[in-house]
Amino acid sequence: AHELPAVMAQTNGVPKQKRLAVLTSGGDSAGMNAAVRAVVRMGIAKGCQVFVVREGWEGLVRGNSSPSPNSSTNNLRESAQSDLPAISSSKPSPGVGGGQGFVATYGEGELLKHGEGEVALGGRFIIKVGWDDVRGFLGEGGTLIGTARSAAFRERDGRRKAALNLVREGIDALVVCGGDGSLTGADKLRDEWPSFIKELTESKEITEEQAQTYQHLNIVGLVGSIDNDMAGVDLTIGASTALHRICEAVDSISSTASSHSRAFVIEVMGRHCGWLALMAGISAGADYLFIPERPPSSDDWETEMCDTLQRHRNLGKRKNIVIVAEGAIDKNLNPITASKLKDILTDRLKLDTRVTTLGHTQRGGKPCAYDRVLATLQGCEAIDALLASTPDIPSPIIGIQENKITRTPLVEAVELTQQVAKAIEAKDFDKAMSLRDPEFEECLDVFNCTTRLDDKWKLPETKRLRIAIMHIGAPASGMNAATSTAVRTCLARGHTPITVYNSFLGLLEDNIATPSWLRVDSWVTRGGSELGTNRTLPDADNVKAIAAKFKEHKLDALLLIGGFEAFAALRFLESARKDNPELKIPMVQLPATISNNVPVTEWSLGSDTSVNVLVEACDAIKQSATASRNRVFVIETQGGECGYIATLGALAAGGLACYIPEKGMSLKMVQEDLDFLKRRYESDVKGKSEGRLVIKSEKASKTYTTEFLTKILSEEGQKVFDARSVQMGHTLQGGTPTPRDRSRAARLASRCIRFIEYHAAGVEGMTRRPDDRDKHDVALVAIKGGRLRFVGMEDLAAASDLKKRRAKDPWWLRIYDLVEVLAGKQDLSK
Numbered sequence: 042a043h044e045l046p047a048v049m050a051q052t053n054g055v056p057k058q059k060r061l062a063v064l065t066s067g068g069d070s071a072g073m074n075a076a077v078r079a080v081v082r083m084g085i086a087k088g089c090q091v092f093v094v095r096e097g098w099e100g101l102v103r104g105n106s107s108p109s110p111n112s113s114t115n116n117l118r119e120s121a122q123s124d125l126p127a128i129s130s131s132k133p134s135p136g137v138g139g140g141q142g143f144v145a146t147y148g149e150g151e152l153l154k155h156g157e158g159e160v161a162l163g164g165r166f167i168i169k170v171g172w173d174d175v176r177g178f179l180g181e182g183g184t185l186i187g188t189a190r191s192a193a194f195r196e197r198d199g200r201r202k203a204a205l206n207l208v209r210e211g212i213d214a215l216v217v218c219g220g221d222g223s224l225t226g227a228d229k230l231r232d233e234w235p236s237f238i239k240e241l242t243e244s245k246e247i248t249e250e251q252a253q254t255y256q257h258l259n260i261v262g263l264v265g266s267i268d269n270d271m272a273g274v275d276l277t278i279g280a281s282t283a284l285h286r287i288c289e290a291v292d293s294i295s296s297t298a299s300s301h302s303r304a305f306v307i308e309v310m311g312r313h314c315g316w317l318a319l320m321a322g323i324s325a326g327a328d329y330l331f332i333p334e335r336p337p338s339s340d341d342w343e344t345e346m347c348d349t350l351q352r353h354r355n356l357g358k359r360k361n362i363v364i365v366a367e368g369a370i371d372k373n374l375n376p377i378t379a380s381k382l383k384d385i386l387t388d389r390l391k392l393d394t395r396v397t398t399l400g401h402t403q404r405g406g407k408p409c410a411y412d413r414v415l416a417t418l419q420g421c422e423a424i425d426a427l428l429a430s431t432p433d434i435p436s437p438i439i440g441i442q443e444n445k446i447t448r449t450p451l452v453e454a455v456e457l458t459q460q461v462a463k464a465i466e467a468k469d470f471d472k473a474m475s476l477r478d479p480e481f482e483e484c485l486d487v488f489n490c491t492t493r494l495d496d497k498w499k500l501p502e503t504k505r506l507r508i509a510i511m512h513i514g515a516p517a518s519g520m521n522a523a524t525s526t527a528v529r530t531c532l533a534r535g536h537t538p539i540t541v542y543n544s545f546l547g548l549l550e551d552n553i554a555t556p557s558w559l560r561v562d563s564w565v566t567r568g569g570s571e572l573g574t575n576r577t578l579p580d581a582d583n584v585k586a587i588a589a590k591f592k593e594h595k596l597d598a599l600l601l602i603g604g605f606e607a608f609a610a611l612r613f614l615e616s617a618r619k620d621n622p623e624l625k626i627p628m629v630q631l632p633a634t635i636s637n638n639v640p641v642t643e644w645s646l647g648s649d650t651s652v653n654v655l656v657e658a659c660d661a662i663k664q665s666a667t668a669s670r671n672r673v674f675v676i677e678t679q680g681g682e683c684g685y686i687a688t689l690g691a692l693a694a695g696g697l698a699c700y701i702p703e704k705g706m707s708l709k710m711v712q713e714d715l716d717f718l719k720r721r722y723e724s725d726v727k728g729k730s731e732g733r734l735v736i737k738s739e740k741a742s743k744t745y746t747t748e749f750l751t752k753i754l755s756e757e758g759q760k761v762f763d764a765r766s767v768q769m770g771h772t773l774q775g776g777t778p779t780p781r782d783r784s785r786a787a788r789l790a791s792r793c794i795r796f797i798e799y800h801a802a803g804v805e806g807m808t809r810r811p812d813d814r815d816k817h818d819v820a821l822v823a824i825k826g827g828r829l830r831f832v833g834m835e836d837l838a839a840a841s842d843l844k845k846r847r848a849k850d851p852w853w854l855r856i857y858d859l860v861e862v863l864a865g866k867q868d869l870s871k
């Protein structure tokens with residue numbers, strides 16, 4: 042007898058496949074489709090039968106006008122059959138899901154044609170889907186399976202109908218993607234389930250056997266919400282994309298505001314949560330912002346705002362941007378509205394002021410790379426959580442905390458979330474702030490410190506420093522934003538910022554400047570390196586001259602922004618201190634490299650932008666094949682010996698294969714991928730052309746170059762597909778920095794200045810773990826589990842593969858296998 046997959050149970054001697062459903066509910070958010078795709082594919086890969094419920098809870102209440110032909114089936118053979126008339130013309134092929142193959146149960150591409158409504162569905166809301174039904178989902182905004190606000194589901198009777206519909210379809214496990222309302226509804230349904238089963242049996246709407254089989258309902262929640270308002274979850278699905286939309290809009294408004302010397306008040310979403318407003322304020326270079334959790338402390342906040350904006354004008358600024366969350370209030374809970382702000386600025390400062398309410402723009406559009414990855418990781422985790430659930434485990438929500446995918450009890454998270462609104466109502470703003478993650482308050486401080494221009498932040502004369510700021514290595518998006526915050530933090534604290542152009546070569550040529558607050562105003566949004574950068578490192582030949590320049594310019598500290606070169610430079614300078622006392626000043630590296638190969642830190646500036654550039658290119662490239670013929674694209678990425686960009690890119694763009702230096706390449710791998718590609722094309726609907734992606738790091742193999750690989754695929758794919766290569770090259774280094782790179786830049790730069798103050802002037806004020814304190818005055822500021830840590834050069838060297846210039850054990854390597862799973866190369870049902 043063969044071993045049954047873990048997800049199958051014996052019922053009367055016949056194996057029963059787990060049947061689970063996924064639905065999206067409440068307000069839509071970008072990334073919901075990626076979550077649905079991951080749930081469907083991981084579910085199938087693990088041997089389950091997966092259903093989608095259209096139109097959220099409303100679809101579950103309405104159910105199917107006639108029961109599915111195979112509902113409540115206990116028969117394995119039937120698992121690969123369609124619930125619907127044969128829409129699909131795909132052939133099942135081996136590879137995934139206990140033999141189900143890549144068949145599109147519902148009909149490949151049909152779900153993408155969202156909007157045809159009930160008529161096209163024949164009154165069916167609970168639909169069995171196959172692998173290819175969710176093809177193309179990754180890059181689509183909104184939710185393709187529909188969402189709704191369901192009044193019926195709020196009532197017990199509606200939930201009873203939902204329970205009946207689930208039992209009829211043989212489903213006793215649900216993944217729900219939505220906000221706190223949707224998840225509250227989910228928990229109610231689970232709680233009431235046993236009572237519904239009892240009632241439905243008594244009324245003979247279900248059989249005794251069904252009642253026995255479906256005694257419990259298991260539920261897992263995914264938080265899809267653009268507000269990022271769920272407690273215990275650092276980032277919700279869709280929040281990052283909404284921030285992208287806001288920053289795109291504010292960037293556009295900024296240029297016209299500047300032309301006309303106008304002020305703009307921009308209203309963004311967030312009734313009880315100021316995350317979008319705060320992150321947009323930091324990332325788009327706003328002058329002032331209002332959020333619900335921290336109303337202005339002053340009774341006369343109007344004057345405070347006008348004074349700040351006037352100070353900006355006095356420095357020569359031609360535009361003002363004020364960002365206001367829709368739920369912004371003063372400390373007496375009176376709303377602070379965009380139109381009120383407009384009147385104040387017009388009347389008091391005589392500014393030509395306009396209001397832009399971004400509204401639903403924020404919900405729409407393609408998901409950014411991070412939302413695709415986040416939703417994918419969480420969707421996969423949801424399946425594991427469902428399969429592990431038992432009646433006594435409370436329903437979890439899947440979230441991310443400190444860069445780790447987590448399971449938190451749903452009820453607790455929802456309760457905590459609702460406490461924020463209650464705290465605001467009770468004017469307990471400190472509590473409201475404390476319920477946000479630690480980054481939130483820090484970002485607000487950074488924003489205020491760099492924009493208010495008052496003396497509150499100034500240090501005494503004796504503590505003021507001359508701080509050099511320099512870029513090194515290849516350019517990375519976010520370097521300029523970091524420089525801007527560093528300069529402005531220096532000015533706010535009374536230090537002298539000294540920007541060094543063209544790295545150490547520039548220092549040797551005295552190519553330096555002392556920038557003003559206004560000089561760095563537009564740098565937040567600019568890609569590349571405004572200071573100029575190169576790869577020349579300090580060495581035995583030039584170190585004396587460099588030390589002499591440190592002395593000549595009376596440098597008290599150095600902030601070095603860059604990747605592995607910055608690490609190498611600081612490591613050398615620290616080692617050269619014994620012969621060069623001038624080098625005994627605090628030096629700190631702010632990690633910035635698209636390759637994300639700096640050890641210890643989970644992220645470097647530029648790495649988010651580069652993956653987004655790659656993913657956008659992949660979307661466009663794939664589309665080109667749809668218009669021509671079956672074509673495999675081998676997309677080559679930069680990244681040196683580090684496969685970060687390729688791996689995250691493949692996950693976010695849906696690559697079928699991913700070659701990276703850490704894993705290497707072999708003839709066997711290429712052969713297997715070739716066979717797999719052939720199988721995939723052969724299982725496609727005939728007459729439809731399709732583009733498929735292979736993502737390859739430039740240094741994945743010395744032998745299997747991109748050109749060689751493309752030729753092999755082209756030659757061997759002959760009648761089935763052809764192959765082309767695309768080299769992303771330096772495009773990945775360019776691009777407007779993403780909001781994530783911009784806001785990270787601000788937070789990291791501000792911390793670096795505090796680090797320097799602590800080591801050079803003995804100024805306390807760093808929020809660090811005690812064991813990190815004052816150990817090293819030459820360090821890297823690392824993002825570790827969402828928090829910032831300072832790591833000395835020796836610890837960095839220990840965590841590095843110095844020859845290959847990368848980390849020894851990077852976190853993202855642990856998600857590499859998911860590329861294969863979601864491509865359908867691994868059958869996890871055995």
Ligand code: ATP
Nearest residue numbers: 067068098190191194195219220221222223226266
């Ligand atoms: P958003 O973040 O967009 O507000 P949400 O999930 O919180 O998302 P809601 O409109 O609050 O959106 O809820 C969506 C649906 O969930 C409701 O239409 C309703 O069907 C169900 N729901 C919400 N709250 C409850 C509740 N307390 N009991 C039962 N069902 C609920």
